[in-house]
Amino acid sequence: MKLVYFARVREALGRNDEDFDFPANVLTVGDALDWLATQSPLHAEALADRSKLRFALDQRMVKADAAIAGASEFAIFPPVTGG
Amino acid sequence: MKLVYFARVREALGRNDEDFDFPANVLTVGDALDWLATQSPLHAEALADRSKLRFALDQRMVKADAAIAGASEFAIFPPVTGG
Amino acid sequence: MIRVSVQREAFDIAAETSALEATGVGAVATFTGIVRGDDGVTAIELEHYPGMTEASLRDICDAAQEQWQLAGCTIIHRVGRMAVGEPIVLVATASPHRAAALESCAFLIDRLKTDAPFWKKEYRGDAVNWVEQKSGDIARADIWDS
Amino acid sequence: MIRVSVQREAFDIAAETSALEATGVGAVATFTGIVRGDDGVTAIELEHYPGMTEASLRDICDAAQEQWQLAGCTIIHRVGRMAVGEPIVLVATASPHRAAALESCAFLIDRLKTDAPFWKKEYRGDAVNWVEQKSGDIARADIWDS
Numbered sequence: 001m002k003l004v005y006f007a008r009v010r011e012a013l014g015r016n017d018e019d020f021d022f023p024a025n026v027l028t029v030g031d032a033l034d035w036l037a038t039q040s041p042l043h044a045e046a047l048a049d050r051s052k053l054r055f056a057l058d059q060r061m062v063k064a065d066a067a068i069a070g071a072s073e074f075a076i077f078p079p080v081t082g083g
Numbered sequence: 084m085k086l087v088y089f090a091r092v093r094e095a096l097g098r099n100d101e102d103f104d105f106p107a108n109v110l111t112v113g114d115a116l117d118w119l120a121t122q123s124p125l126h127a128e129a130l131a132d133r134s135k136l137r138f139a140l141d142q143r144m145v146k147a148d149a150a151i152a153g154a155s156e157f158a159i160f161p162p163v164t165g166g
Numbered sequence: 167m168i169r170v171s172v173q174r175e176a177f178d179i180a181a182e183t184s185a186l187e188a189t190g191v192g193a194v195a196t197f198t199g200i201v202r203g204d205d206g207v208t209a210i211e212l213e214h215y216p217g218m219t220e221a222s223l224r225d226i227c228d229a230a231q232e233q234w235q236l237a238g239c240t241i242i243h244r245v246g247r248m249a250v251g252e253p254i255v256l257v258a259t260a261s262p263h264r265a266a267a268l269e270s271c272a273f274l275i276d277r278l279k280t281d282a283p284f285w286k287k288e289y290r291g292d293a294v295n296w297v298e299q300k301s302g303d304i305a306r307a308d309i310w311d312s
Numbered sequence: 313m314i315r316v317s318v319q320r321e322a323f324d325i326a327a328e329t330s331a332l333e334a335t336g337v338g339a340v341a342t343f344t345g346i347v348r349g350d351d352g353v354t355a356i357e358l359e360h361y362p363g364m365t366e367a368s369l370r371d372i373c374d375a376a377q378e379q380w381q382l383a384g385c386t387i388i389h390r391v392g393r394m395a396v397g398e399p400i401v402l403v404a405t406a407s408p409h410r411a412a413a414l415e416s417c418a419f420l421i422d423r424l425k426t427d428a429p430f431w432k433k434e435y436r437g438d439a440v441n442w443v444e445q446k447s448g449d450i451a452r453a454d455i456w457d458s
Contacts, residue, residue, distance in 0.1 A: 007359055007431035008442045056429070059364035075361060075429075079445035082358065082389060082430025083345055083401050083421055090213055090285035091296045139283070142218035158215060158283075162299035165212065165243060165284025166199055166255050166275055180326040183344060187397065192348040195341070197414060198329060202338040251333065264421055265452075268343060272414045306411075 001068070003036075006077035009053070012046035022068070029055045030064040032074065047076070054079055084151070086119075089160035092136070095129035105151070112138045113147040115157065130159070137162055167238035167260075168231070170223035172214060174246040177256050182240050186260035189237035195267035196258040197275050203250035206290045210297075211247045212254070215283035219243075222282045230259065230273055233310075234266040241274060243284065273310050280307040313384035313406075314377070316369035318360060320392040323402050328386050332406035335383035341413035342404040343421050349396035352436045356443075357393045358400070361429035365389070368428045376405065376419055379456075380412040387420060389430065419456050426453040 004017045026035050033053070037044045047053065055062050057071040068074060087100045109118050116136070120127045130136065138145050140154040151157060167189055171177075179196060186194045201210050227239040238260035248254060257274040261267040286297040313335055317323075325342060332340045347356050373385040384406040394400060403420040407413040432443040 004361075006361055006429065010359075056361070056364060059361070059367060061368075061427070075364070077361070077429065078431060078442065080426065080429050081432040081443040081445050082360070082428050083425040083449075087215075089215055089283065093213075139215070139218060142215070142221060144222075144281070158218070160215070160283065161285060161296065163280065163283050164286040164297040164299050165214070165282050166279040166303075178326065179329055180324065183325055183342075187344070187346050187399065190349065190397065192346050194344040194346065195414075195417065196329075197410060198333070198340040199410070200333050200338050200340065202408075203336065251336065253333065262348075264343060264345070265418065268341075268414055268418045271341065272411065275410055 001071065002073045004073060004075045006075065008078045009046055009076050013042055027067055027069070028064065029057070029062060029066050029068060029074070032068055033064070033076075052078055084154065085156045087156060087158045089158065091161045092129055092159050096125055110150055110152070111147065112140070112145060112149050112151060112157070115151055116147070116159075135161055168224060168227045169238075169240045169242075170220055170227065171242045172216070172219050172223070172245055173242065174244065176244070176253060177242045179256060179258075182242065182256060182258050186238045186240060186258055189260045191237040191260050191262045193262065193264040193267040194258065194260045195264075195271045196256060197271045198253050199255040199275065201248050201250050201252050201254055207250060207288045208291055209247055209249045209289040210254070211287040211289070211294075212243075212245045213285045213287075214243075214245050218283050223278070226274055226277045226281060229277065230270045233273065234259075234261060234270040235263065236261050236266065236270055239270070239274070241278065243278070243282070245284070276303070276307045276310060279303045314370060314373045315384075315386045315388075316366055316373065317388045318362075318365050318369070318391055319388065320390065322390070322399060323388045325402060325404075328388065328402060328404050332384045332386065332404055335406045337383040337406050337408045339408065339410040339413040340404065340406045341410075341417045342402060343417045344399050345401040345421065347394050347396050347398050347400055353396060353434045354437055355393055355395045355435040356400070357433040357435070358389075358391045359431045359433075360389075360391050364429050369424070372420055372423045372427060375423065376416045379419065380405075380407060380416045381409065382407050382412065382416055385416070385420070387424065389424070389428070391430070422449070422453045422456060425449045
């Protein structure tokens, strides 16, 4: 699955995107965050405060309990601040 | 006193403005309308339906019970329809 | 900044909003009224009361500035003959707050329709008639008093 | 008519309102957001999520057209770096009804602030920080759901 990052998350991770194959027990966005946090100290820190994170699957906003099955693009970013 | 007319009132009277010296017993806008209606059949007709008339004294909107004393310009016109 | 204008020529919305943006606040709202071709109308003609009109538009801007925090308030109203599709009136405001900018535009246009001495004729080809005041416009303007 | 654009360059409000006026209705409203120089801010920089941004802006226009009778709905949002005083965003609507045009502009800008994937950095000279989402913006967007 392609992970894409924006704004503060992108800067904290030092990359725009990366690819991961999640293990079979990763079912939801929340599971994926837990697993990602184990991949590096940088991931652990960037994803620590869930209240400051928002998510999109295939470019649709979703909550942390959304199932990731079938999605090809998983975006993680801070609350939006446009306008 | 200078009378000025606009829109349908102006067209009904066939003039933009005219001057009148109101008699001493004409105190209010309403009195003035009663008196003006006696000046010609054209005035009587143009001023007959008070519900379709609005008034300004020295370019300030007023009601029919407003005193005309001291005013130099008395405008009579239909309800406004701008915008 | 208050700017009112009664004019025959069309207005330049970009120039008007630029002037409001230059007040340094974050929100500019506008409302433009356009000649509608409803019921076969082909053109309109607007008459006004010179002097009183400008004063009443300034009064309406003053009232808006009392009710909302505005850095600028602009009303431009055209007079004379206008074809269907031409702009008639522009109201525009600048404020630190987006809701204030939009709400004050609603106030300005509602108030203008009941307080400013303009009168509108409609043309349908050669036929012409004076437009009657709409009771809905009076009701809408009264909302702001409550 | 729905038109959304995410672009680096400034927009032309006159061209946008002309397109909306050409829909043939009587009322066009606009809201422009401008970079404020509050608290020493000298510039901002906007990042977005290409693809998702345009889709979310179209969704917001669709939602406005469900709620109000609109002949046209336009959202233009700039990205990249902008100095204080520069316009950031334009929302504009055309409707047969003036209240619908103004209210739908308020809806569009409120909704955009919580739903569209833009992120804003503030520059104060060389210092830079990401802007935090305002709880007031969330509360304002929620009003439209009630």
